[in-house]
Amino acid sequence: xxxxxxxxxxxxxxxxxxxxxxxxxxxxxxxxxxxxxxxxxxxxxxxxxxxxxxxxxxxxxxxxxxxxxxxxxxxxxxxxxxxxxxxxxxxxxxxxxxxxxxxxxxxxxxxxxxxxxxxxxxxxxxxxxxxxxxxxxxxxxxxxxxxxxxxxxxxxxxxxxxxxxxxxxxxxxxxxxxxxxxxxxxxxxxxxxxxxxxxxxxxxxxxxxxxxxxxxxxxxxxxxxxxxxxxxxxxxxxxxxxxxxxxxxxxxxxxxxxxxxxxxxxxxxxxxxxxxxxxxxxxxxxxxxxxxxxxxxxxxxxxxxxxxxxxxxxxxxxxxxxxxxxxxxxxxxxxxxxxxxxxxxxxxxxxxxxxxxxxxxxxxxxxxxxxxxxxxxxxxxxxxxxxxxxxxxxxxxxxxxxxxxxxxxxxxxxxxxxxxxxxxxxxxxxxxxxxxxxxxxxxxxxxxxxxxxxxxxxxxxxxxxxxxxxx
Numbered sequence: 001x002x003x004x005x006x007x008x009x010x011x012x013x014x015x016x017x018x019x020x021x022x023x024x025x026x027x028x029x030x031x032x033x034x035x036x037x038x039x040x041x042x043x044x045x046x047x048x049x050x051x052x053x054x055x056x057x058x059x060x061x062x063x064x065x066x067x068x069x070x071x072x073x074x075x076x077x078x079x080x081x082x083x084x085x086x087x088x089x090x091x092x093x094x095x096x097x098x099x100x101x102x103x104x105x106x107x108x109x110x111x112x113x114x115x116x117x118x119x120x121x122x123x124x125x126x127x128x129x130x131x132x133x134x135x136x137x138x139x140x141x142x143x144x145x146x147x148x149x150x151x152x153x154x155x156x157x158x159x160x161x162x163x164x165x166x167x168x169x170x171x172x173x174x175x176x177x178x179x180x181x182x183x184x185x186x187x188x189x190x191x192x193x194x195x196x197x198x199x200x201x202x203x204x205x206x207x208x209x210x211x212x213x214x215x216x217x218x219x220x221x222x223x224x225x226x227x228x229x230x231x232x233x234x235x236x237x238x239x240x241x242x243x244x245x246x247x248x249x250x251x252x253x254x255x256x257x258x259x260x261x262x263x264x265x266x267x268x269x270x271x272x273x274x275x276x277x278x279x280x281x282x283x284x285x286x287x288x289x290x291x292x293x294x295x296x297x298x299x300x301x302x303x304x305x306x307x308x309x310x311x312x313x314x315x316x317x318x319x320x321x322x323x324x325x326x327x328x329x330x331x332x333x334x335x336x337x338x339x340x341x342x343x344x345x346x347x348x349x350x351x352x353x354x355x356x357x358x359x360x361x362x363x364x365x366x367x368x369x370x371x372x373x374x375x376x377x378x379x380x381x382x383x384x385x386x387x388x389x390x391x392x393x394x395x396x397x398x399x400x401x402x403x404x405x406x407x408x409x410x411x412x413x414x415x416x417x418x419x420x421x422x423x424x425x426x427x428x429x430x431x432x433x434x435x436x437x438x439x440x441x442x443x444x445x446x447x448x449x450x451x452x453x454x455x456x457x458x459x460x461x462x463x464x465x466x467x468x469x470x471x
Contacts, residue, residue, distance in 0.1 A: 020069070022068040030406055057078065069097070073107050095128055111136070144340040160316060161261075190217055192247055204248050204251060256319060283297050313343070322348050335347060336400055342390060363388065363392060364378050
């Protein structure tokens with residue numbers, strides 16, 4: 001039977017031309033096993049009319065409905081009348097996403113459906129989903145398109161240590177705390193102090209643990225007032241959770257960056273125009289005297305995927321500090337994209353990481369408190385970094401492409417191939433092309449034009465590129 005997938009784009013963006021990144025990656029894999037129809041699940045950030053959703057779904061007549069994230073649960077009342085397979089994927093913290101938009105009952109309703117399948121990327125959150133919503137879920141991991149994120153011998157700025165990611169604006173965090181009602185604000189301040197006080201050799205706790213610990217310090221009478229405050233202002237609780245999440249994430253990344261910049265120049269690729277993301281001035285202030293001397297910040301705002309892929313061919317070594325929301329697993333895109341690019345990554349580890357990459361052979365890891373020492377040793381051994389990059393790329397091709405991951409999610413054999421999908425490999429990008437993207441694009445050049453120019457400059461390499469069949 002030919003599979004027809006109704007893939008819900010659950011991006012909250014009002015931009016109808018911009019497909020959610022997770023959704024786009026899923027589409028790449030799903031297209032290798034069947035027909036994919038993409039349907040916007042949100043209109044201007046809000047769920048579309050239920051009758052309209054049902055009418056569109058009936059016209060499409062899919063064998064499967066699938067989505068990544070939370071917003072597909074808005075349609076639980078319609079989905080329970082759907083006879084095909086329903087699949088929800090979480091590459092995120094489901095608790096905050098579900099509770100902040102009041103979808104707990106909808107998740108419980110879907111959990112009771114015999115044809116509903118949930119996959120959550122972290123064992124901690126799988127346990128929490130079962131506890132809160134009686135949702136039994138299966139483990140999964142992210143993946144990567146190994147044609148989009150390609151291998152290249154061209155490396156720009158070989159002296160740099162590179163971090164692809166962002167910090168949240170301290171000014172925005174402070175503003176967020178100040179507008180909270182009094183007892184929520186007090187709780188946020190308690191968390192803020194505790195996050196900074198956590199020792200460097202300890203793992204940064206997840207936001208729910210930080211909040212729970214802060215609540216224990218509040219007196220009984222104040223707890224009652226806090227409960228009343230939250231009851232009458234549910235948005236305040238949602239904002240409080242988000243602020244605690246931001247504070248913990250920032251502190252984990254800042255500790256890494258402060259040590260890295262003492263070893264070598266650091267380049268950060270970050271989206272500067274997302275609401276609440278830090279500015280270059282804030283990055284420099286947070287990194288103190290080293291921020292003025294050794295920090296290089298490049299904005300990825302407006303980058304196409306090909307532009308982002310080029311960033312992985314900058315610097316000698318890439319680094320990662322896993323978000324505290326990843327407790328047992330929750331391996332971020334950064335690990336898969338770096339590996340697919342044939343580059344070495346130094347990352348902190350989680351218990352489930354070993355399911356994807358072999359430590360010391362395909363990725364370098366560091367224990368809590370051991371980042372500086374591990375980085376200094378890795379930075380000096382360029383030959384080993386190249387070997388790790390090659391091994392990481394091979395592991396991606398063997399186990400972590402989206403074509404493989406989708407088959408795992410759907411319970412299909414790895415060699416299931418109803419039709420062939422032909423893709424052209426991405427052109428190799430030269431050092432000159434990388435300079436154009438890294439230096440010129442940061443000054444306002446359009447990403448599409450940058451990509452076209454890079455492709456034009458690489459035209460002499462196209463002759464040795466062939467088409468590729470993705471299984």
